[in-house]
Amino acid sequence: xxxxxxxxxxxxxxxxxxxxxxxxxxxxxxxxxxxxxxxxxxxxxxxxxxxxxxxxxxxxxxxxxxxxxxxxxxxxxxxxxxxxxxxxxxxxxxxxxxxxxxxxxxxxxxxxxxxxxxxxxxxxx
Numbered sequence: 001x002x003x004x005x006x007x008x009x010x011x012x013x014x015x016x017x018x019x020x021x022x023x024x025x026x027x028x029x030x031x032x033x034x035x036x037x038x039x040x041x042x043x044x045x046x047x048x049x050x051x052x053x054x055x056x057x058x059x060x061x062x063x064x065x066x067x068x069x070x071x072x073x074x075x076x077x078x079x080x081x082x083x084x085x086x087x088x089x090x091x092x093x094x095x096x097x098x099x100x101x102x103x104x105x106x107x108x109x110x111x112x113x114x115x116x117x118x119x120x121x122x123x124x125x
Contacts, residue, residue: 004054009065009069016049017034018031084108087103
């Protein structure tokens with residue numbers, strides 16, 4: 001088993017994304033944007049390919065991506081915590097949970113246009 005570092009992960013990630021898309025990516029930002037645009041099944045296939053490349057389990061690679069490596073692409077949302085709390089309090093009693101989630105998402109998107117937050121914040125799950 002290989003030692004997984006940020007550099008070895010990044011190199012394998014760019015290589016696998018480039019191979020899967022037939023587009024030569026030169027940096028992790030471009031490769032990461034391409035990864036995010038893919039469907040979930042295609043994302044799993046990437047972990048399988050990286051597993052073969054790095055000789056590490058696909059689960060470990062997947063977990064490393066989500067828990068460590070991908071965090072470099074997102075801004076810290078903690079500075080918006082008070083704003084989120086106010087939005088939730090003012091919206092929830094009037095509209096319920098689903099409409100509150102939409103309101104918070106829309107307000108954050110507008111007030112922080114240059115920020116990129118973890119995508120799960122902006123998905124209805």
